[in-house]
Amino acid sequence: MEPERVERGTKASRTFTVVAAPALAALVALPWWGDAGWMRLIAEMAYYLALAQLWNLLAGYAGLVSVGQQAYVGLGGYALFYLTGAQNMNVYLALAIAGPFAGLIAIPVSFAVFRLRGAYFAVGTWVMSEVFALSASLIAVLGAGSGLSLTPAILRQISPDRGSRDAILYLMSLAISVVVCAIVYLLLRSRHGLALTAIRDSEPASASLGVNTFRTKFIIYVATAACTGLIGALIFLQKLRISPEAGFSINDWTVVVIFMVVIGGIGTIEGPFIGMLVYITLRELLADYGTIYLILMGMIAIAVMLKAPSGIWGWVVQRYDLQLFPVGRRLVLAPPTPPQTSER
Amino acid sequence: MSLLATNNLSAFYGDFQALFDINVSVAQGETVAIIGANGAGKTTFLRAVAGALSTKPEMVMFDGRPIGHLTPHEVVRLGIAMVPEGRRLFPSLSVEENLLLGGHSERKGPWNLKRVYELFPRLRELRHLPAPALSGGQQQMAAIGRALMANPRLLLCDELSLGLAPVVIRDIYQCLGAVTAEGITVVLVEQDINRALDASVRFYCFQEGRLALSAPTKNFDRSAITAAYFGL
């Protein structure tokens, strides 16, 4: 008799893996067949995707709806610029430090903001970001209000010529995006992911089952901050300049990210992909009309929240029961044993 | 014609079905009891009648009108008031404010603040205290008074005896008797079977969301009730 077993994959996910692998290979090879404009766009999509996956992990799974993640983007960026500039550190070493630095700052921040719940937590995280932005604008060694720039010498540490530098920066964006998606996916597949889903569904219930809700949320918050910091450092490495307004811009790093996750489908891994594609498409299509695409995204996000709160992907899952990144477990029951011949 | 009639009333909490084809009818002026174990669906039934749970319109008929789809406040305006399980007085409001709130729908009728205080004199003394300061029995009286302020034709009482001492329960039911003497129709949900049957002319017994037994209460054999109550 076949025993019951727990299945992790789905048919769709297996198909998806087969399709995705060559696509990913093509993207990796882009520096050889594409131009700088394409690399810049794909790099932007890559780090937006990473930011979206991280925000989704925080809000959609851990239930920590933060409107202040831009704090860590700015902290990571400023760490990179300060270390490579005033401290003359090698750019790769500075990059390696930027992430953990942001994570470290997240620790005392969490002591303050974890005292708040729900929407108050959200505004609290926003206040923290404002504190960092204001502080950066007051500190002379960080360039005060006008910020800092990367010198050509720093850029040459990556590569002496422009072409290979663009390629390296592009590949780093791609790499961080893949790594973040992989980490999020593996985390959610593990028992920690199960704990997270339980916390999201009911904190008291999961606490009563022995899940250490505070410690789980704390670890997720700090880890997300560290990853966001690293992404921030990479973003500003490519932008070459940082200022308090740009580094801690809620519009650039949070509004857009939240819209992506909400429209794509909060609480799913596939959602941020879709949301990111929707955003980039809208932005490129409406580029000539000013900020109207933001108004449009706002309206779409509101409509999604009212009519289809699980987003585009959530709707797909409900209609077609599709999962490309399966994180659940399905119990496959043993087939019923055929009846024995009649006893009478 | 009955004042309240349910037709194959089925109710769901999401995917979970709590009531299966319940048929209950209550004539004007009657006091009818609904008994059953915990989880039998008694409170669900009251909530469906009161509009807190949405059902198909014809599943709940009041005075010949389908009301299953109406919101609770619309149902109150038609003349149905609820004394909720656990009293549910508003903690930020004083006793008198709770009573006045019951009159929010401004239905015309014999009940007003003065008459409620005549029925429950103790409440007049306590009227400026915050509701949580009252004892369980006093809160129950206030909850009944609050419902009466809506001048209902049909009063839904959910577990009046919950958490109260026997002598207090006796007083409450005496007051209820005074109220029904005026002709108001009452549907009474109770876990205390004897109280329920003493106060009503007919009863329905629910068991796991289904109607297990319905009969007049006069001279009814209690052992048959036990069987229906526990689904034996």
Next chain:
Amino acid sequence: MEWLNILIQGSLLGGIYALFAIGLSMSFGIMRLVNIAHGDFIVLSAYVALVVTQGTGLDPISSLIIVVPVMFVVGYAIQRGLLNHTLSGGLLPPLLVTFGISVIIQNGLLAGFGAYTQRLHEGAIETASVQIFGGISIGVYPLVVFAVAVFAIASLQLLFYRTGLGRAFRAVSDDADTAELMGIDNRKLYALALGIAMIFTAIAGVLFAIRTIFDPAAGPIRLILAFEAVIIGGLGNMWGTLIGGVVLGVAQAVGAALSPTWQILAGHIAFLVILIVRPSGLFPRTRD
């Protein structure tokens, strides 16, 4: 005397912060809704006043005659049409919908008015001052604003504790489910609540825009200031919010005395200190 001056100026500053906070406090108290677009509604009111003053020649304070009803209708419509549908979905829908509204308002104002800074002009009262004891002079305008804040809170307390409508608001705030069973039309009540909140938001918007320059992006900081006043004062207590505003104002005044660029940051720091040391605020009243 320097410190007394800072104390007085800071306290008066608390008046406008308390006015900012009233609308936020109301919508949280009654609907359990934190309106992320709250600051943007304050700024929107200022722009409405701008249009009215430019169109009719009225001075800003007189323009309130038009601005207040307009904002009341806006609040009523948004609650009835949009926000009422988010209340049963948990934490995310109201937060994200108001977030969306915030973005739409900011970018809509940007598209309509451009990024230029604006100001409303009321005339002589803006700079008038009176001398009080000890050689300290205080501005007439901040005094007026503080008085308006006190008056606003007092009238709201009257509404909540002396009227049938206020009774209904408090009941719904306690137990929305049972309130409906008692005959209260929750949806209409919530819409009315946001409408009334918008009245005070409109007043706050016009009063602040007379003294401070504003632009389409000025909303978020107003939300944060309102939020800080509410948290410092303690949830569920309107007079506490006034005190919260005063504490915030004084902290900012102290910061500004050290260096003008430190003003806002000093307020944030005071907020964080209170949050860490006394998370439920100075005078909390609410059961959340």
